[in-house]
Amino acid sequence: MRFESLIDSVGRTPLVGLPRLSPSEDVRVWAKxxxxxxxxxxxxxxxxxxxxxxxxxxxxxxxxxILEPTSGNxxxxxxxxxKLKGYKLICVMPENTSEERRQLLRMWGAEIISSPAAGGSxxxxxxxxxxxxxxxxxxMLYQYGNPANWRSxxxxxxxxxxxxxxxxxxxxxxxGTTGTLMGVGRFxxxxxxxxxxxxxxxxxxxxxxxxxxVDEGFIPELYDPEVLxxxxxxxxxxxxxxxxxxxxxxxxxxxxxTGAALHAALGMAAKAVKAGERADIVFVVADGGWKYLSxxxxxxxxxxxxxxLEGQLWA
Amino acid sequence: xAIEVRIPTILRPYTDGAKAVxxxxxxxxxxxxxxxxxxxxxxxxxxxxxxxxxxxxxxxNDEDVRxxxxxxxxxxxxxxxxxxxxxxxxxR
Numbered sequence: 001m002r003f004e005s006l007i008d009s010v011g012r013t014p015l016v017g018l019p020r021l022s023p024s025e026d027v028r029v030w031a032k033x034x035x036x037x038x039x040x041x042x043x044x045x046x047x048x049x050x051x052x053x054x055x056x057x058x059x060x061x062x063x064x065x066i067l068e069p070t071s072g073n074x075x076x077x078x079x080x081x082x083k084l085k086g087y088k089l090i091c092v093m094p095e096n097t098s099e100e101r102r103q104l105l106r107m108w109g110a111e112i113i114s115s116p117a118a119g120g121s122x123x124x125x126x127x128x129x130x131x132x133x134x135x136x137x138x139x140m141l142y143q144y145g146n147p148a149n150w151r152s153x154x155x156x157x158x159x160x161x162x163x164x165x166x167x168x169x170x171x172x173x174x175x176g177t178t179g180t181l182m183g184v185g186r187f188x189x190x191x192x193x194x195x196x197x198x199x200x201x202x203x204x205x206x207x208x209x210x211x212x213x214v215d216e217g218f219i220p221e222l223y224d225p226e227v228l229x230x231x232x233x234x235x236x237x238x239x240x241x242x243x244x245x246x247x248x249x250x251x252x253x254x255x256x257x258t259g260a261a262l263h264a265a266l267g268m269a270a271k272a273v274k275a276g277e278r279a280d281i282v283f284v285v286a287d288g289g290w291k292y293l294s295x296x297x298x299x300x301x302x303x304x305x306x307x308x309l310e311g312q313l314w315a
Numbered sequence: 316x317a318i319e320v321r322i323p324t325i326l327r328p329y330t331d332g333a334k335a336v337x338x339x340x341x342x343x344x345x346x347x348x349x350x351x352x353x354x355x356x357x358x359x360x361x362x363x364x365x366x367x368x369x370x371x372x373x374x375x376n377d378e379d380v381r382x383x384x385x386x387x388x389x390x391x392x393x394x395x396x397x398x399x400x401x402x403x404x405x406x407r
Contacts, residue, residue, distance in 0.1 A: 203399065230382035233374050233399065267376060 007084055010037055010044045011156045015164040015282065020249040021262075026278040027269050029262075030165060031252060031285050032157070039073075039080045039104075041287035042157075046179050047077035049152035050141040051085065059139050062086040067138040069093070069121070069128035072101035073287055074143050074177075079108035090138070092128040094120055096312050100291040121176075122218040143177045145221035153183025161282055162191055169272075172265040172283040174257045175199040175231070178223040180284060185227040196229040200264035202257065202314060203233040232264035236314065237306045239263060240297055243289070247298075255287040256297050256314040318346060318390055321397040329357045338396075343373065344386040346396065361398065362386070372401040 003009040013036045022028045034042035054060040065088040068078055075091035082089040089110040093101070096117035105112055113131070115124040125144060132140040143149050161168055161184065171188055173180040178199075185197035236256075243259030246252045265283040272279035289298060296308035317337045322330050330336050336354070340346030351358035361371055366385065373380045374397040380388045390396070 228382070231379040232377045233372065233379065233397070234377060238377070263377065267378060 005084065006038045007048060007081060010048050012160060013037065015161065016252075018246075018250050021245065021266065023266075023269050023273050027272045028280050029265050029269055030168075030280065030282045031246075031250075032161060032282055033252075033285050034157075035254065035285055035288035037077075039076045040290070041073040041077065042180060042284060043073040043077040044080070045152040045156055046143060046146075046149040046177075047074055047141075048081055049148040049155075050143065050146050051078070051081050051087075053146075053148035053151075054139060054141060055085075060087065064088070065090060065135075065138045067092070067128060067132055067135070067140045068143065069115075069124040070143070072097050072105075072291065075110060075112075076101065076104050076108065078141070079105055079110040083109050090131075092124045092131065094124050098291055098312070099294050104291070125218065143179065147222070149177055149179035150183035150186070150222055153180050154187045155183075158184040158187030162188065165280055165282060167280045168192065168195065168282055169279045170196045170198055170265070170268050170281040172198040172200060172261050172268065172281060174261050174284065174286055175201040176220075176257075178220050180286075182222055182224060182227050189227070196268065197227055198264050198268055199228050199231040200234050200260045201231065202239065202260055203235045232260075232267060234260035234263045236309050237302065239314065240305050240309065241302055242266070243297065244302070247289075252285060253289045254285045255289050255292050256295070256309070258283075258285045258287070261286070317392065319395045320346070320350065321395065323399055325400055326357065326360055326398065329354045329360070340390055342386065342390060343375070343380055343384075343388045343396070346390060347386070370401045372399045373397070374399070 014033045016031050016033060018029045018031060037044035051060065063086065066078060066082055067090045068075060069092045072093060075093065079089050090113060091105055091110050092113045092115055094117055095114040102112055115127040128140060132138060171184050175181060181197060181199055188195045239256050239259040242262040243254055243256050246254055246262055261283040265281050269279060269281055295312060297305050318339065319335050320338050321335045322333065327333065338346050338349045340349050347358050347361055361368060367373060375383060375388055376395055
């Protein structure tokens, strides 16, 4: 495969079967390897689409400053595109995200503003909105509400999956900005009305919940519950366990949020087996495990790893 | 048939501090009724006017029961039901 530049190589990622973790020949689980994007995560798709839409709309001109609340991957993707396209990038991220992400952002030339750990991504959004109001010349792409986010998946990720696996019955992805699920979900449902769209959301320890206020519950503007068939809540322990299973059984080294998506995918697989239905279940490997090595997710016993992960945002 | 019910910290005063209790029922509604018989007061914290309370999430094998059938969700032996306060992630 040959491309004019790195930006042109976003997408067209492999879809690989999981022969060992699939429960039977009729119920198969497939991994969409989004870590094979230029900066190593699925966020290269929405980042590029949001930037190019803002260029088309005349919001972004060379030399502009982009501001974005991000727990890491979107920032890294934006930093790469911004560098190649001549923009400055400022990321607002929770202080309890991994050190690798910070180093990567700085490497690509982004400036980082930390938001308090206690509020998680919600607080990063709040801080970024405040900064945007104070600096009207900065352009906030705002992945949680920017339609170009879900459009990127509607136009690219969804069609890729259907082309590679026309018999797909389920699509499973993590629930963050909701862009992946909204975009792929809308595309697949138009083509296959019975397809099941399944969200896997992180269930953080009560330590993280305890610091938060009910009023802080944040629903991304992109979220439309009608697109979802169902929704799983996955504990840190189950996400870690599945992340390790994926590596041990299938050789795929993925980030912890992928373990959560796999957990939901295997939950749907078990239901299909029980119901005697055939299934081709696609789940998203959002990124590789490299950026999470310092969290200790891959070392020692599961209990030790879970303890180390306590209080950290992993998705 | 036994179903494991995981209880969040905020509701453990009703279960003498237990993190998980066993209960029975063919549906979530029956299960909550069975819980109430041994842990009085719990039902009112979960259900209001015949529906799950707004700020309570209940998961059957980690799947949100609001997408399954709410209080009518059928249960099977060996299932795990998890009760959580609804905060992060903006479930509603």
